[in-house]
Amino acid sequence: MPLPVVFVLLTVMIDTMGVGLIMPVMPDLIKEVTGGNLANAALWGGVLTAAFAAMQFLFAPFLGSLSDRFGRRPVLLLSLAVMAVDYVVMAFAGSIWLLLVGRIIGGITAATHATASATMADLSEPGKESEGFGLVAAAVGLGFIAGPLIGGALGEFGTRAPFWAAAVLAAANLILGWVVLRETVTDDIRRPFTWRRANPFGSFYDLSKLPGIGRGVISFFLYQFSFAVYPAVWAYYGKAQFGWNAGMIGLSLALFGVSMVVVQGVLIRAILARFGDRGTAILGLVFSAIGFGALAVIDSGIVALILTPLAAMGAVFSPALQGLMSVKLGPDRQGELQGILGSASAVAMAIAPLMMGGIFAHYAAPDAAWYFPGAPFILSLVLTLVAMILFLAPTSQTQKS
Template identity: 40%
Template sequence: MSFILIAVLIDMIAIGLIVPVLPYMVGQFTDGAEAQARWFAIVTFTFGAANFVAAPVLGALSDRFGRRPVLLLGFSGLALSFFVTGLATALWMLVAVRVVAGAMQANAAIANAYVADISTPEQRAARMGLVGAMFGVGFILGPALGGVLGDIDVRLPFFAAGALAVANGLYGYFVLPESLPKARRRPFTWRGAHPLAAMQTLARNPGIGWLAAAIALATLAQFTMHSSWVLYTHFRFGWGPAEVGWSLFVVGLMSALVQGVLLRHLLKRFSPRRLAAWGLAMGAVTYAAFGAITEGWMMYVVIVVGTLLGGGATASLQSIVSNAADAERQGEVMGALASVNSLMAVLAPATAGPLLVLISHRQPDDWLIGLPFFACALLQAAAAVIAIRFFTARRRAAAQPA
């Protein structure tokens, strides 16, 4: 676990570095808030579209050749994308490099498959919570550092992130061991590696199908929030890269606390199903609160309270899905989930972009300026309803005599 946690941590620091500055990088090549919001949606859309197509292929390749080589490929893709983005001189370069980065990067899915390889079914929820905690720690350090560097030069975080991705590649090559024994590998087939086949794999499994739908809606809400965060806080509170970086620092800190410390204690008292249902419901309330508040300091209150109440939902859902999959198909299943997540990353800019354009000219005290987060609340509420109905049906079926 220590090897993969270090790799995930470095990876997420690198990704977190660019979060506070990418919309401002796009703004260097556009004129006005409306054009900035539209082109930022396009840039993020291209990454999600490429990752949607490539994620199941990379997941299936990891089942055939092992997790380590696919992780190394992802680190290389990130390094390339960061350096080229830092050197970009036109919008088409930003769009093109996001396509390459999306096609080569499936590190989150492969990391979860890696954890599944080395864990018993009983360990997976807590250990995937640790992976989530590393994501949180990465977002503690990455955005805060990215905001500081972005205040100096908006391109500087991209070069720092590229250097970290190179360091992670070297760490993976020389230190990170392989987790998938050759005896558990299976042949690669293109028929099962395209994204639609990957989602059919989830739908065919009675223990996964509806949960995948709930995960999809919750992920769409999360990615819509990510796509909206920087420009929304700029429009409403006048925040710049530094303020955005510190707010994401608190998001990461709370995520690491909940998933790395509190979750394993909660799992001793509550089942993953109960934690998932409660977390999804509280997430809907949190998103609505983000859209309703009127002062910048209130964002921090909502971050802390919302993460404490609902921060364990993602790890709990992932552990339930992982336990429902065969040991030989962890890479395929996690790749399929990554493909679903990537599809949501495609849809999120298409959701957030028009909403950001609508609010770009509104006054900060207009309640409609919270539209992006109200949309997130509706999506999260739908995910909670689906998951609760699924868990209730399974419990009733288990209670009936054979």
């Protein structure tokens, strides 16, 4: 695998790991700096998470548009440098307000996921962009697996240790990128920077005027929203529906993460070769719908584990859809496209846990009129079917402006 591709994948993985790496120590760290109890720490944890997601939403198109104008290399390297410094500041933070500032800056630097995806599109052979996006998605899966595991282990050495580790990882990847990454934006595809395209609302408005792109972004958002049911309620669902303990829940999450990596990093190439981008996207939606529908009603933990690889197959939808839209827009708008997709994903990940958690709490309450812990998966099923309808609906062919 070429070193520039390795750098891009490591960048995405470190972005993802940065969240999971510090997650295990955040309750104790927040209690430490506020002097409050666990309930108070949970409230502040929600504020920090929301701030992180909000910055990703706002800045993904901004950084993507900057990379279309000034190049991927300076945006990625500068973000990694700021990220490393930010983690050092958080390692020394003695107040909740400094932690909040750190999460705001961290959300901005992690918004380079969009720029990394645009770089992968630049580095991919024509017609094989979806394979590159599959590798990016696999790197995200690895980050989700490795982050909490490493963070939990480092947490034994104190609440600040994971921040130092995250800083070292960001700095090491910065050095690698400085050495191996060439600029992929040439004068032929360079675009002028405009504030209209650099914000998620203006960018979406411009892109939505192109045939199929607006629906594609909405379908992407709906899929990300439905997929968020796993991190939002899986642990609670497993306990309520199957009586799993913490160890079993962790095992099931690890199985899901590994399945995601295998699907998006390995199997997607064969699937794309057999079905193409469009067919692969449809296949992903079908597998997702089957997985959500089954998980809503089954009462066997063994069956849930068997279904895990099937549910993970649905993850081929995102890279296939990204590939379709990437080809439609051409090389000069990759940063803008990946920026708006990054914003859509950030909004989904910020809102979905609140809605999914609320639905679960209502239907899994001991005094619920209808005890139905699988209710959030019904919502995910409905959203997936809506995404499928939007994706399959014919679009009017208008000239690209």
